[in-house]
Amino acid sequence: MSAIPQERRIVTAIPGPKSQELQARRLGAVAGGVGSVLPVFAARANGGIIEDVDGNRLIDFGSGIAVTSVGSSAEAVVRRASAQLADFTHTCFMVTPYEGYVEVCEQLAELTPGDHAKKSALFNSGAEAVENAVKIARAYTKRQAVVVFDHGYHGRTNLTMGMTAKNMPYKNGFGPFAPEIYRVPVAYGYRWPTGEENAGAEASAQAIDMIVKQIGAENVAAIIIEPVLGEGGFIEPAKGFLPAISKFATDNGIVFVADEIQSGFCRTGQWFACEDENVVPDLITTAKGIAGGLPLAAVTGRAEMMDAPHSGGLGGTYGGNPVACAAALGAIETMKELDLNARAKRIEEVMKARLAAIQEKYDIVGDIRGRGAMIAIELVKSGTKDSNPEATGALAKACHAEGLLVLTCGTYGNVLRFLPPLVIGEDLLNEGMDIIEAAFARV
Numbered sequence: 001m002s003a004i005p006q007e008r009r010i011v012t013a014i015p016g017p018k019s020q021e022l023q024a025r026r027l028g029a030v031a032g033g034v035g036s037v038l039p040v041f042a043a044r045a046n047g048g049i050i051e052d053v054d055g056n057r058l059i060d061f062g063s064g065i066a067v068t069s070v071g072s073s074a075e076a077v078v079r080r081a082s083a084q085l086a087d088f089t090h091t092c093f094m095v096t097p098y099e100g101y102v103e104v105c106e107q108l109a110e111l112t113p114g115d116h117a118k119k120s121a122l123f124n125s126g127a128e129a130v131e132n133a134v135k136i137a138r139a140y141t142k143r144q145a146v147v148v149f150d151h152g153y154h155g156r157t158n159l160t161m162g163m164t165a166k167n168m169p170y171k172n173g174f175g176p177f178a179p180e181i182y183r184v185p186v187a188y189g190y191r192w193p194t195g196e197e198n199a200g201a202e203a204s205a206q207a208i209d210m211i212v213k214q215i216g217a218e219n220v221a222a223i224i225i226e227p228v229l230g231e232g233g234f235i236e237p238a239k240g241f242l243p244a245i246s247k248f249a250t251d252n253g254i255v256f257v258a259d260e261i262q263s264g265f266c267r268t269g270q271w272f273a274c275e276d277e278n279v280v281p282d283l284i285t286t287a288k289g290i291a292g293g294l295p296l297a298a299v300t301g302r303a304e305m306m307d308a309p310h311s312g313g314l315g316g317t318y319g320g321n322p323v324a325c326a327a328a329l330g331a332i333e334t335m336k337e338l339d340l341n342a343r344a345k346r347i348e349e350v351m352k353a354r355l356a357a358i359q360e361k362y363d364i365v366g367d368i369r370g371r372g373a374m375i376a377i378e379l380v381k382s383g384t385k386d387s388n389p390e391a392t393g394a395l396a397k398a399c400h401a402e403g404l405l406v407l408t409c410g411t412y413g414n415v416l417r418f419l420p421p422l423v424i425g426e427d428l429l430n431e432g433m434d435i436i437e438a439a440f441a442r443v
């Protein structure tokens with residue numbers, strides 16, 4: 001584990017000279033389509049700090065997009081992954097299996113909602129997990145249609161691009177997309193025309209009506225939703241929406257899939273965000289936070305659904321790599337030992353109080369939302385609900401210059417999102433909030 005002092009330290013401009021040099025090399029060698037939020041090159045990272053190649057220490061409010069919830073070099077992750085690395089790096093589970101894969105699947109069965117019999121299959125990335133959830137749902141139902149939601153994000157492969165709502169930057173020019181994908185409304189409380197309190201009931205009724213009238217419930221294999229929408233703007237579907245959609249799926253023989261790739265593994269203060277409304281998904285996709293930074297993803301669900309594809313129908317060369325599995329067991333051990341669900345809830349408490357004080361002073365803060373350590377503010381033009389991507393970008397830039405790494409998101413590019421590692425110290429958390437407050441004063 002890197003014993004990095006948990007203190008912000010700025011010793012050069014951001015990015016500094018060494019980062020600028022690396023960025024110049026990168027521009028010559030790395031494809032232009034691969035962007036970076038902040039071209040500061042990392043040297044070491046742990047806890048709430050990323051140390052760059054110039055010796056600057058940045059406060060991390062991004063966790064590599066909700067991945068390093070346990071920190072970027074958590075002791076148990078490093079220990080278990082290193083031991084596995086020395087034993088063997090790969091055999092391919094489809095050729096010669098190993099215990100770590102089985103153990104991760106056992107943990108997933110225990111931690112995911114519902115006490116029914118469950119099984120899992122492991123993959124490399126979130127998009128791959130979503131693709132496989134669709135394969136499993138189609139094999140089980142012998143139907144084809146897939147229902148997704150406004151503002152949804154599910155990945156960058158062909159099928160998952162099609163399932164993702166936002167054109168730029170994810171889809172533009174990359175079509176044609178896979179067929180049999182249908183998009184319906186989601187209960188976006190802040191922007192629901194008749195008000196947040198009506199959004200759950202009205203949006204679910206609209207979505208169900210569209211499914212029945214435009215697709216036919218009997219043709220739908222899967223309904224897939226993020227219990228808190230991530231890239232779309234940290235939208236929490238208004239109360240009642242998820243239970244209504246889940247019930248409709250169950251009543252109509254449709255597989256209900258919760259995409260918890262961003263919201264899962266303690267991020268929202270629960271093992272999985274759908275627990276807040278007691279929704280028990282048929283299948284659940286996980287990735288990001290699962291393995292402390294190593295690439296691992298999973299589909300977990302009802303045993304009879306998971307067993308629907310023919311033998312050999314699921315898999316992949318690297319899926320459930322032994323080092324990634326060892327890392328996942330270390331990450332899960334850390335989450336349990338440090339009670340990271342409680343830490344996430346505490347982060348929410350601190351952040352929401354600080355953000356409410358900022359909102360009092362600045363009326364461009366339209367909405368404060370999210371749960372646990374998945375918190376966002378939606379920025380608007382003064383006195384309206386018109387999106388304000390300019391202020392969002394300027395605020396992010398001002399934070400970056402002070403050594404606070406923040407991310408933006410949202411269909412309209414006007415959401416500032418905060419995803420600190422769950423192990424971040426409260427001093428750093430508050431210092432990060434000070435920087436955000438100062439950025440408002442400047443912008």
Ligand SMILES: *Cc1c(COP(=O)(O)O)cnc(C)c1O
Pocket residue numbers: 124125126127128130153154155156226230231259260261262263287288
């Ligand atoms: C990040 C994300 C994905 C895609 O995961 P990758 O590992 O980038 O392929 C899918 N769904 C959700 C909700 C995500 O946040």
